[in-house]
Amino acid sequence: MITQSQESLEMLVMVSRLLSSKLDISELLTTIMRLASRVVGAERASLYLLDEKTQELYFDVALGLPEDVQKMRFKLGEGIAGTCAKESRSIIINDVASDPRHSKKADSKSGYVTRSLLTCPMIIKGKAIGVVQAINKSDGDFSDTDKNSFEAFASQAAIAIENSRLFSSVKEEKRKMEIVFKRIKEGAILTDVAGDIIILNNSAKTYLEHDKYKFTNIKNAFSDFETKPGIDAVLSREEAVSRLELYREKPKKFYLDCSAIKLFKEDKDGNSTVEGRLWILSDVTAQRIEEHMARNFLSLISHKFKTPLACINGYAQILRDEAAAKEMPDLVLKSSETIYGQGQKLNTLVESLLDFVTIDGLEAASLEKIEFDAADFLGEIAADMKERLKAVEGLNIKIAAPDTVMVKADRKLLAGAMRSLIENAVKFNPGRDKLVILSTQARDSHTLISVGDNGPGIPGEELDNIFHKFYQVEAAFTGQVEGWG
Template identity: 25%
Template sequence: MSETSSARPGDGDLRTTALLQLTAAIETATTLDELLMLGLNEFTHLLEISDGGVILLDEAGTTAGLVSTIPLRTSLPPAFLITETTFLWRVVANREAMQVDDVALAMGAADAAAATRQILPLLNAEQIRSLLFLPLVAQDRVIGVLVFGNRTVPRQFDEHEVAQARLMAGQFAAAITSFRIAEEALRRTAELATLNEIANTVTSSLNSREIYHLVMEKINTYFCVDAGSLLMLDEESNDLVFVMTLEAGEEKLFGVRVPYGHGIVWSVASSQHYAVVNDAQADPRFFREVSDALGYTVQTILCVPMVVKGRTIGVIELLNKLEGPFTEEEANRLTRMAATIGIALENARLFQTVTTVRDRFEAILNSTNDGILMVDMRGIIMTANPRAAQLLDRHRNQLINHTLDQVLHDLRSRAVSVSLSSRLPHEATSEGLEFELPALQGRFLRHYMLPVRETNGTEIGQLALFQDISQERALDQLREDYVGMLVHDLRAPLTAIINGILMVQRGLGGPTTEQQQELLSIAHEGSQTMLAMINTLLDISRMEQGHMNLNREPLSPYAVIDQALDRLRVSAQSQNIQLKQDFRAGLPLIEADREKLVRILQNLLDNAIKFSPSGGEVILGAGVMPTASREDQGILPLDVRMPDLETGEHLIFWVRDQGPGIAAQYHARIFDKFGQAHHGQRMRGSGLGLTFCKLAVEAHGGQIWLHSSEGHGSTFALALPVSA
């Protein structure tokens, strides 16, 4: 290697002529490729050689590629790292021209880089004996290297030739930079135009298939590829799903799934980094099942992820570039585009989700039988369903943007009566009101409020519900009439039947046999049971209407317990059930209705005996909850929790059995009228006993509750305030 210097006559004219010819080439070139060919032609004429080439660096200055040659070659070697070639790295690093006088001697040396030695056979095949490297410097930056070769015999370029070539190289580098800037501007313009068309379609169309088609159509055209696919991540199955594949304008592969971890697409989705594969068949990641099913041969692949807010939502995969291999620059360009496309597609998906949810919400609102008003935190009505307008006898325009207070005030002014409602869901945030509106064919409306909360629990508004309870009121009246019929129309004849049976038993109608006495006893017991049921219905009806008078008196809990146990000892013995007691000492007197309290305990014990297996036991316990303590203190069995009670001293009763238990789904309605739990066997009783217990306990100002699980028995407990 060496650099020599000498002077030749006419250097000025020769230099001027060469510069003018290069300037003319620059001025007439319309593309970068044309500029490179014309420029190389002028350099080879100046240096009187036949071979030359242009190597350009990437933006980072680390990777180089041979982009143009003279003579013209259709196949060019792949890009390489500049640090892997000793000579090129020195030229770039030092920004100086460098000669290789004898290629075979220099590149075959033992200390030559491996990549350098690999080039030697190619140079020998072309009979290149000497090389000249010139740096291309523009805007204080090396953008590439000019390489010139002399064939057949070694040649040493003199100082004049190198100086002249370097002068021209500076102008050539400036022209290349200008063309690259212009081409990059054109590419960016085309890129922005493509993205703009995609964005316009995304914002103007609600058809996702149409959006996907346009995205791939524009990208395939922009990158000049044979086929392209758009795959979206299915977060439920964790598959990548082909939502659009375009090959020559034809849609394919819709709905085909790529399982997690398979293929280049999943490699890109997982790493969130693009992949350039210019020999797909040799890549171990290649998932050939899809292409084989179509009979399509994949040669080159460019795949980039679509990442939105750090989360991969899909990938774009381009196949078989029409001219040459995919480049890193194209990968970076598609990555930029994918980021914008991903945001647009995600926004479109979110918009469609919101639209779908809105449509479903409106469908639910329009189909429900309840009138619903959506009210914001200021009390302004934001939404009203058609049923609300119908029930309130107002047009929707007369409801929306008005205050709820105005609507309720108007409803009150038209109502014949307004009363409080006791039948409300536990989520209700206000007292329920019931309106009677006789002007609307005797319609009754129930109104209450429910909260509307965000996912974090913050309240953002309320739902005002209006229910037509006219049919419910009619059924209530029917039930009251039915109870009245039972009480007043059946009680008198049933009493007469009982009295008649007693008189026959006592012999007023003549002597009776032992067998007749037994039949009369059965009839008397059945009549008493029926009379007790009628009395219970009457008591329940009175308590529901608030008409039940309690005959309160100071009572000893022990006396009440003994009386209840005495009534059921025979029944327990007949079923081989053992009655046990678990009382605390020093239970205080309680102000209560003796008969009602005895009947409460009697009903609870009777149920426990009915559902306990033969040989089992039923426990009746009692204790007192002091005013100063809010903890159980061992009054109840260990697995039964004490509810929140009002302030004051409470007397606690509880009954525990060893029956089949009550499933959780029946706990809410076990105290309702005729409400019974299903145990896979014939129903026992009328379903009124527990209803009476609940109403009677609440009439005393107390609480009753249940603890039970299927297969582990049941515990009914009640708490009564010691001082009424």
């Protein structure tokens, strides 16, 4: 008995090693079939897997069975195998002919005579995923010792099958991800937390000349580029998504817009930790060159307009004043006032254009940041805009600043931005009563300053476009309002 138990133990150890070395599901199932009969000294073995959708058992591997037998399926509760799977318990039958549960479908089609059966469920997480069956004990009857050994084997087989399925699933998902990863137009780089590159697609290889430099770390990948902000600053940021721009002067100007996206994983307690980053690279060279040319052009025409406009406005003012003083005909007086008014409007637009060119070319280091009280600032803006827009009927500008909030910003530039927002709030409001509310509050260690109004608002589909330069919502919505956008 001791010798038999020792042999069974040695057999199970060998089986465990063999099963744990197989990850390919087809090879694993064939190995299980070949080993199952040896574990308990049976003539042959069968392996059924459970189809989760139909709740039927089927032969995934059927060694030596006719084709029509291999296609057979058994419902849960049908035959010994179906009963074993349904009840999730092992069954020993040493006289199959006298057991009414035995289904003779397989024997009748294969011509094989089944005398005895040892059937064990393969269970994972309390659910049967299939059944393994030893057929016809070679010497004597199946015993409880055989059952214990076969249950241990079935348990190892179930774990091996589950691991193989998980491996196959991960492998398939990896294959799909690689296909998508390689086919997307933008450059894509996957790195670990330290910045070491795991995989990069063909676009990224082309942009960064991977075949030439053979880099393995993201810092080395960007070594030929000027990065704003620096790569070390991006790697140390807490934000989930960071933006940076890469620029290379030679052999030709080349601009890349980059988004660095943190990838998280959850532990068993639900805590998230960073496991890497996905870097998305977009070629924006044409866009940046076009913007540079447009900025230069706008700057040029703005300065060229200033001198003739100064002359036009100066003489228009003289004509208007002379016409009024000498009581000239109404046509002359009205014409001179129109010329002067339109000249002033054009002068305002040119000044706005010059401000845009100046602001668009600003670097962060050139901002004149000072700390000031947000409520006082909004009060000054409101007073200034009431004076500027005094001709607008029904205008009411209110301030909502219940708490003292300090702001650190370039006050002059922020004031210009606020004026533009208020002008738009008034300009695009078709109602007779135009309400504008300026508010401020502290939020998440930052200061929130907002401009609200009782106008029609901005359609949801347009929100992503409002920061595009010179963009204006279609005329049918805005009422064809004058302005640069």
